[in-house]
Every structure is written in structure tokens, then in C-alpha cells.
Amino acid sequence: MSKELKLLIREDLVMKSGKTRIEFLIYFEGKQYRVPTGQSIEPKFWIQKSELVDKKSDDATKINSYLSERKQEFEKYKRKKEALEENVSLEEMKRILKGIPLEDTKGMKNKSIYPTISKAFDDYVKLQKMKPGSKNNHRITKNVLVDFSKSKYRKELTIEQIDYKFVVQFVKYLREERPIPNQQNTVAKRLKLLKTVLRFSNRIGKYNIEDPFSNYPIELGRHKEIALTQEEYSDFKKAKLPAEACKSLKLAKNIFIFCCETGLRFSDAMDLSWEHINEKMSSFEKLQVKTNQSVFVPISNQAKAILIVYRNQYKDTQNHVFPRIDIQVMNRYLKDLAKLAGIDKNLTSHVARHTFGTNLGASGKISAYMICDLMGHSDIGMSQRYINLSKNELQKAMEAVWNKNA
The missing domain is CATH 1.10.443.10 (Intergrase catalytic core)
Structure with a gap:
């Protein structure tokens, strides 16, 4: 995990204009990596202690705002990786600091920036304190959703592809098309878990995806106690x-x-x-x-x-x-x-x-x-x-x- 991120200027590489590059310095796995910010400034306007451009420079507001934004995105990336217990990537960190979206990688144009159904469920479970029974319910619901997705769409969908039509078809699948059709309360349970995971994933990723349940009420069946005489x-x-x-x-x-x-x-x-x-x-x-x-x-x-x-x-x-x-x-x-x-x-x-x-x-x-x-x-x-x-x-x-x- 990256331990520290610093900003500095390349005083050893002053350009003809009198300006020098501002660079990020990443400390990662015992090594240092420089990442250009694309910004430059005259050395006299750089305050190393604050890692900011002095307000006396006409470009101070613009450059400081840009550098602050890149730092925030970098910290957000680290927190997300830590929360999901995933390893950070040096290449991904470099892209973030350069202001290049992660989903813009060459040769990956067809790769969705959104998590698949199973990844969204796995991420949610990782970040929640759950008892074994709840974890098992989420695991079962995830598997049922993936089975439905693959049978209906021939692939596992990503969360932004889950819309109102998906929900309607999923309910029909649960009630009528499964080998053992589900009762109303089981259907409601599956839908509630899906709704919770979608909203969580939407918030944590800041995707602004439309909620497929906004116009779909989840109906519980009449509770019926069954006991043996x-x-x-x-x-x-x-x-x-x-x-x-x-x-x-x-x-x-x-x-x-x-x-x-x-x-x-x-x-x-x-x-x-x-x-x-x-x-x-x-x-x-x-x-x-x-x-x-x-x-x-x-x-x-x-x-x-x-x-x-x-x-x-x-x-x-x-x-x-x-x-x-x-x-x-x-x-x-x-x-x-x-x-x-x-x-x-x-x-x-x-x-x-x-x-x-x-x-x-x-x-x-x-x-x-x-x-x-x-x-x-x-x-x-x-x-x-x-x-x-x-x-x-x-x-x-x-x-x-x-x-x-x-």
C-alpha cells in the first residue's frame, strides 16, 4: 500500500520560460515514483512546506485547485481499495494523478466501469458486519441473480444494466421458471437484497445510476405459520x-x-x-x-x-x-x-x-x-x-x- 504522496518541483530542470515542472512523488513498496502533473511554475512561487503555489502567482488558484483535486481522487482510490481489501495498482495510481480516468485504458474500451452483479454483492458483504445467516442469504441471492442473468442475457450483467424490465423478468423467473418456484415472501426477500446492494454500490461508486425499484413496489406475501400436528x-x-x-x-x-x-x-x-x-x-x-x-x-x-x-x-x-x-x-x-x-x-x-x-x-x-x-x-x-x-x-x-x- 502506498504510504505517502508528496508534491515537489524539478528545480534541476528549469525551462527557457523560467518555469519548472510540478511532479507527484509516490512512495510505493519501498520505492519512489515520479508522476508529472502537467503543471509548471516559476520556482520562486512554489511553497514546498505547504506543497502549494504562492498566491502571488497569477496561476495559483487554477494550479492549486487542480492539484487538490488530484490528491482527493488519489485518497478516495486508496480508501476504496482498503475497504474492499484489494491491492492498489501502481499504474492506476499514476493514471489518477495524471487526471486520466481508469476506464479509459487503451485496449479496454469494452470493459465496463460498473461492477458485475456478483462483484457488487461481494463488495457489499465485505463492507458490512453480517452474521453467517445473512451472508448466506446474500450468497444465495447473488447466485440466483447470476443464473438468471446468464440464462436470459447469456452473460452476467453489470449493475447499470439492471433496469425496471430486468426486475419484472427476474420476478417472473422466480415465480414461474425455476425448477422449484419461489413463494411471494422469498421473492420479496431476493428483491430487497438486490435493491439494497444496488443502492449501496451506486453510492460508493458515485455512479448516479437510475434506481430500477423507484416505481416497483416490493410486495410481501401473507405470513403463514406452518407447524406439524x-x-x-x-x-x-x-x-x-x-x-x-x-x-x-x-x-x-x-x-x-x-x-x-x-x-x-x-x-x-x-x-x-x-x-x-x-x-x-x-x-x-x-x-x-x-x-x-x-x-x-x-x-x-x-x-x-x-x-x-x-x-x-x-x-x-x-x-x-x-x-x-x-x-x-x-x-x-x-x-x-x-x-x-x-x-x-x-x-x-x-x-x-x-x-x-x-x-x-x-x-x-x-x-x-x-x-x-x-x-x-x-x-x-x-x-x-x-x-x-x-x-x-x-x-x-x-x-x-x-x-x-x-
């Missing part, structure tokens, strides 16, 4: 896997059951280590990945049996309880497991957490305050919904009985 959960546990079932399918089933028994989010199941679990395997306590709040959960016999399996069969250098599995892979296998169990619901990893809360509420023995503690909610209102969900299940059950006896 006691009967469905029992069917899920009893579901027999095919003899040729892979390890990942078995892992997905075990993690889902463990989360149904403990109320853990998928991110916390992946983060769970043996250090969180007491010696008797009767309970665990850990900080939640999403909220950073502590949660204490007693361990059921079913959950304990799963822990014993992985304690004996799986060894991890990070002391994790469960082998690594991607959430998208997990959710795909849950679709297969739902079919095997005869469950007509869209199972995802988060359904396990809702199942835990709903079954606690249905028991009639656990208050909303206890559910709040067990699930690590910051607001008891979030826990109260599981009591209401349980009442709805009871209502449906009674209606089924009444219809049968009618």
Missing part, C-alpha cells in the same frame, strides 16, 4: 427411509427432529457444539446466532438419542454436534421426507421450530412466558402466537369430529 410429527419420526438413502437424507431427518424437540433454528443447530451441552446431556445453553441472546433448553429423550448417535459417529475439529449441511440441501430433503411420511405440507427447516412452539402451546401445561424463555424470544408477543396457533388446531380437530358425527 402431533400426529404428523409422529408420522414424520416413523417414516422409513429407503435402503439406498444417502447420509444427507438421514442427517436432514435427524436435525429436523432435534429442532422439533428443542425449538432451535437451523443456524443454531449448525452452531451447536458439545461445549453447550451439559455432561448428562439433560440440557444445553447457548447464544442464539440470530439474536445473540442466551437460551436454555432441557433435552428430551428423543433429542438425547440423536445426540448419542452423533457423539459416537461424528468427530469435528470445531466440536460441532452435527455434520455440515447447506440449508437449501436440507430443505430439498425435507420435501422428500414429507412425501415419505405422507405429510401434505411444505416442510422447511423452520417448520421444526414452529412445531416445537405449537406443540408446547397445545399441551396446556406451558405458559407463553415459558415458551418465550425456551425459544429465546425477545418479545412475549412472539410466544403468544403459539398459544393461538394451538387453539386453532383444537378448533379444527373439533370441527372434524362434529362433521363426522353430523
Whole structure:
């Protein structure tokens, strides 16, 4: 990284006009490099201490303004490279100090000055403090956008090419053209992340690109809580896997059951280590990945049996309880497991957490305050919904009985 930039005049090269060149001196990787500014001045008007032209010179205002601008562009370039953890380029620094735009390089006329979709996402993630789950959401959204871009335009677009039409076509792709179409809330999530990254990239690069979302409202779907009933959960546990079932399918089933028994989010199941679990395997306590709040959960016999399996069969250098599995892979296998169990619901990893809360509420023995503690909610209102969900299940059950006896 360049440590220092100085301005000086070439007193050893005085021209016939009596003037001498003003040059930049870059200290870069232990060496010095001179870069001409294209400006010249009589030596008597140069103030080396301030690195400025004396106001007594008629050209002082013009030259000082130009030199100040070049310095500012140089510092801006360095800060951006540092923020993105990228190496500075000597040639790029020279071009900036000469006042030559970086995108004007010969032989690179077709190269866009704008970042690609994937670079814009990568740069945004680098500069933000994100939890692993958020990073993963940005990674998935980036990959989906790049796949769409390449399938629709046969190349990965740069950010200035993303317009209103792109957004409309992307939404259609998510809803109708993907192998597994996305629900409205997932579509909204993808669009929100794209909108945030575009605006950030526009600001940091000062591109002044038109916002494709200025006339495109992002609509959330109606939130629908999905949980397994006691009967469905029992069917899920009893579901027999095919003899040729892979390890990942078995892992997905075990993690889902463990989360149904403990109320853990998928991110916390992946983060769970043996250090969180007491010696008797009767309970665990850990900080939640999403909220950073502590949660204490007693361990059921079913959950304990799963822990014993992985304690004996799986060894991890990070002391994790469960082998690594991607959430998208997990959710795909849950679709297969739902079919095997005869469950007509869209199972995802988060359904396990809702199942835990709903079954606690249905028991009639656990208050909303206890559910709040067990699930690590910051607001008891979030826990109260599981009591209401349980009442709805009871209502449906009674209606089924009444219809049968009618």
C-alpha cells in the first residue's frame, strides 16, 4: 500500500520560460515514483512546506485547485481499495494523478466501469458486519441473480444494466421458471437484497445510476405459520427411509427432529457444539446466532438419542454436534421426507421450530412466558402466537369430529 504522496518541483530542470515542472512523488513498496502533473511554475512561487503555489502567482488558484483535486481522487482510490481489501495498482495510481480516468485504458474500451452483479454483492458483504445467516442469504441471492442473468442475457450483467424490465423478468423467473418456484415472501426477500446492494454500490461508486425499484413496489406475501400436528410429527419420526438413502437424507431427518424437540433454528443447530451441552446431556445453553441472546433448553429423550448417535459417529475439529449441511440441501430433503411420511405440507427447516412452539402451546401445561424463555424470544408477543396457533388446531380437530358425527 502506498504510504505517502508528496508534491515537489524539478528545480534541476528549469525551462527557457523560467518555469519548472510540478511532479507527484509516490512512495510505493519501498520505492519512489515520479508522476508529472502537467503543471509548471516559476520556482520562486512554489511553497514546498505547504506543497502549494504562492498566491502571488497569477496561476495559483487554477494550479492549486487542480492539484487538490488530484490528491482527493488519489485518497478516495486508496480508501476504496482498503475497504474492499484489494491491492492498489501502481499504474492506476499514476493514471489518477495524471487526471486520466481508469476506464479509459487503451485496449479496454469494452470493459465496463460498473461492477458485475456478483462483484457488487461481494463488495457489499465485505463492507458490512453480517452474521453467517445473512451472508448466506446474500450468497444465495447473488447466485440466483447470476443464473438468471446468464440464462436470459447469456452473460452476467453489470449493475447499470439492471433496469425496471430486468426486475419484472427476474420476478417472473422466480415465480414461474425455476425448477422449484419461489413463494411471494422469498421473492420479496431476493428483491430487497438486490435493491439494497444496488443502492449501496451506486453510492460508493458515485455512479448516479437510475434506481430500477423507484416505481416497483416490493410486495410481501401473507405470513403463514406452518407447524406439524402431533400426529404428523409422529408420522414424520416413523417414516422409513429407503435402503439406498444417502447420509444427507438421514442427517436432514435427524436435525429436523432435534429442532422439533428443542425449538432451535437451523443456524443454531449448525452452531451447536458439545461445549453447550451439559455432561448428562439433560440440557444445553447457548447464544442464539440470530439474536445473540442466551437460551436454555432441557433435552428430551428423543433429542438425547440423536445426540448419542452423533457423539459416537461424528468427530469435528470445531466440536460441532452435527455434520455440515447447506440449508437449501436440507430443505430439498425435507420435501422428500414429507412425501415419505405422507405429510401434505411444505416442510422447511423452520417448520421444526414452529412445531416445537405449537406443540408446547397445545399441551396446556406451558405458559407463553415459558415458551418465550425456551425459544429465546425477545418479545412475549412472539410466544403468544403459539398459544393461538394451538387453539386453532383444537378448533379444527373439533370441527372434524362434529362433521363426522353430523
